[in-house]
Amino acid sequence: MPDKLDEFITTASAALDLPLEQTWRPAIKANLEVTLKLANLVAEFPLPDEAEPAPVYKA
Amino acid sequence: MSEGFTWSTGSEIAQAVAAGKVSALAVTEAALKVIEVRNPVLNAFTSVTAERARRRAKAIDASPDKKKLPLAGVPFAVKNLFDVEGIATVAGSRINRAHAPAKRDAELIERLEKAGAVLIGATNMGEYAYDFTGENMHDGPSRNPHDVTRMSGGSSGGSGSAVGGGMVPLALGSDTNGSIRVPSSLCGIFGLKPTYGRLTRARTFPFVASLDHLGPFARSVRDLALSYDAMQGFDADDAACVDQPVAPVSPLLERGLDGLRIAVAGGYFRKGASLEALTTLDGIAKTLNAREIEIPESARARAAAYVITCTEGAALHLNRLRRQPNDFDPAVRDRLLAAAMVPATLVVKAQNFRRWYRARVLELFKDCDAILAPSTPVTAPKIGQHSFTLDGVEMPVRANLGLYTQPISFIGLPVAAVPVPLDPLPIGVQIIAAPWREDISLRIAYALEKMGAVKAPRPKL
Numbered sequence: 198m199p200d201k202l203d204e205f206i207t208t209a210s211a212a213l214d215l216p217l218e219q220t221w222r223p224a225i226k227a228n229l230e231v232t233l234k235l236a237n238l239v240a241e242f243p244l245p246d247e248a249e250p251a252p253v254y255k256a
Numbered sequence: 257m258s259e260g261f262t263w264s265t266g267s268e269i270a271q272a273v274a275a276g277k278v279s280a281l282a283v284t285e286a287a288l289k290v291i292e293v294r295n296p297v298l299n300a301f302t303s304v305t306a307e308r309a310r311r312r313a314k315a316i317d318a319s320p321d322k323k324k325l326p327l328a329g330v331p332f333a334v335k336n337l338f339d340v341e342g343i344a345t346v347a348g349s350r351i352n353r354a355h356a357p358a359k360r361d362a363e364l365i366e367r368l369e370k371a372g373a374v375l376i377g378a379t380n381m382g383e384y385a386y387d388f389t390g391e392n393m394h395d396g397p398s399r400n401p402h403d404v405t406r407m408s409g410g411s412s413g414g415s416g417s418a419v420g421g422g423m424v425p426l427a428l429g430s431d432t433n434g435s436i437r438v439p440s441s442l443c444g445i446f447g448l449k450p451t452y453g454r455l456t457r458a459r460t461f462p463f464v465a466s467l468d469h470l471g472p473f474a475r476s477v478r479d480l481a482l483s484y485d486a487m488q489g490f491d492a493d494d495a496a497c498v499d500q501p502v503a504p505v506s507p508l509l510e511r512g513l514d515g516l517r518i519a520v521a522g523g524y525f526r527k528g529a530s531l532e533a534l535t536t537l538d539g540i541a542k543t544l545n546a547r548e549i550e551i552p553e554s555a556r557a558r559a560a561a562y563v564i565t566c567t568e569g570a571a572l573h574l575n576r577l578r579r580q581p582n583d584f585d586p587a588v589r590d591r592l593l594a595a596a597m598v599p600a601t602l603v604v605k606a607q608n609f610r611r612w613y614r615a616r617v618l619e620l621f622k623d624c625d626a627i628l629a630p631s632t633p634v635t636a637p638k639i640g641q642h643s644f645t646l647d648g649v650e651m652p653v654r655a656n657l658g659l660y661t662q663p664i665s666f667i668g669l670p671v672a673a674v675p676v677p678l679d680p681l682p683i684g685v686q687i688i689a690a691p692w693r694e695d696i697s698l699r700i701a702y703a704l705e706k707m708g709a710v711k712a713p714r715p716k717l
Contacts, residue, residue, distance in 0.1 A: 205597070209597040210593075210597070213596060215593055215596055215597070216577065216581045216593070221586070221593070224586070224590035225593050225594045226594075228566075228594035228595070229594040229597060231655075232562070232566055232595060233602075235563055236563045236598060236602035236603075237602070238556055239559050239560045239563060239602070240602055240605040244609065244612055248611065248612050249608060250607035250610065251607075251610070251614075255453060255498060256451045256452040256614070256691040
């Protein structure tokens with residue numbers, strides 16, 4: 198059964214004009230799962246609205 | 257030059273050339289000979305620029321100024337993402353082989369050659385630098401000089417293998433998330449990842465504009481310092497290069513440890529580390545009388561670096577992904593395609609977090625001058641090994657060798673990576689300093705080298 202991420206990959210590939218072959222799907226899905234998990238770990242961290250990115254980053 | 261001299265440091269070679277004890281040409285010929293013998297085994301070089309090197313060496317021998325050149329006659333190699341005049345900059349890929357030959361050398365090559373060094377070739381690397389293993393499906397893996405069945409580490413694997421394997425005393429690499437510090441650890445050599453914005457990236461093939469750094473590998477701290485000093489200086493051709501005064505570190509190396517407050521990172525940086533990594537770190541920490549501190553939110557910092565890396569990488573390669581998806585290494589392609597679907601809001605959040613995290617980490621430097629951390633969680637894995645077990649959890653090797661390097665390059669801190677010569681395989685420690693304080697990292701590295709606590713071990717080749 199395709200889940201929401203499978204559907205997202207199908208839709209996003211078509212909408213964004215990205216190539217997609219069936220044999221690539223498991224690896225793309227696994228990578229997207231990891232990336233979204235890590236991205237959400239960052240996004241859930243409470244930062245004030247004023248916490249902007251550095252337009253030109255300087256260490 | 258005897259076979260033993262191929263294990264000489266760059267500074268020893270430069271002194272011998274400057275004093276007329278050996279010619280730059282003889283050094284170059286010896287290096288070319290050693291590459292001919294060892295490269296079929298180590299697979300470190302993808303191009304050898306023999307004729308160019310001979311011409312350059314002859315010019316140094318004929319120069320009335322050779323005594324003034326800090327790197328007179330020192331052979332060096334560059335990761336094959338640096339432009340080398342007359343050669344296509346492949347960046348470990350198949351796709352870029354169709355590119356026209358570079359018209360001009362990368363700026364850092366020009367600066368090293370101005371200091372007397374001799375470019376001898378370009379080195380193997382993971383495809384488009386998206387790698388921690390040193391494996392490459394187009395060119396084959398670069399191999400670890402201490403055990404050729406094991407990984408060199410990546411993505412600057414060929415540079416690590418070339419220096420660790422005694423083919424050159426000096427090589428340049430790039431480090432986005434750990435690609436200098438990981439091969440340095442696995443190959444048992446010294447590496448310097450300077451502050452983000454310190455060394456110009458002009459005329460090198462990029463990966464992640466927010467995080468890309470360039471830096472040297474060597475078998476001694478003095479060689480790192482000499483080459484780093486020769487490469488410093490503002491360059492408007494790199495948008496991230498900061499107009500910072502040139503700050504030579506070579507004259508400061510012998511200042512020792514007096515007055516330096518050294519800490520060792522706990523928490524995240526101990527979780528998942530092997531016994532070798534922890535024992536090594538604890539030994540160095542004890543030698544330096546370091547107290548344990550916690551770098552806050554490092555797991556989240558690593559996560560944010562991961563997100564910025566894959567999405568900026570996907571943006572860089574978007575058209576190539578659309579037009580030539582079958583010409584990529586499938587492992588690289590599948591990661592980039594997945595990243596091309598990540599919502600932009602999550603990437604902005606990662607950049608917001610980066611600025612917040614930078615401010616928290618900089619606060620730590622009010623109470624210490626340097627922080628120690630492991631370079632890698634383990635010694636070199638086997639070539640082809642896909643997973644390892646860290647803290648009882650099975651994890652993919654390719655993504656996790658940089659577990660401890662990613663949260664540091666994420667905010668651009670300077671790091672000297674130093675090798676501890678464990679038997680049979682070495683492992684590294686990061687010496688992390690505040691921005692623009694490469695001098696502190698290198699002073700500590702030099703003091704440890706003088707004590708014999710760190711050393712680039714000579715492999716049995």
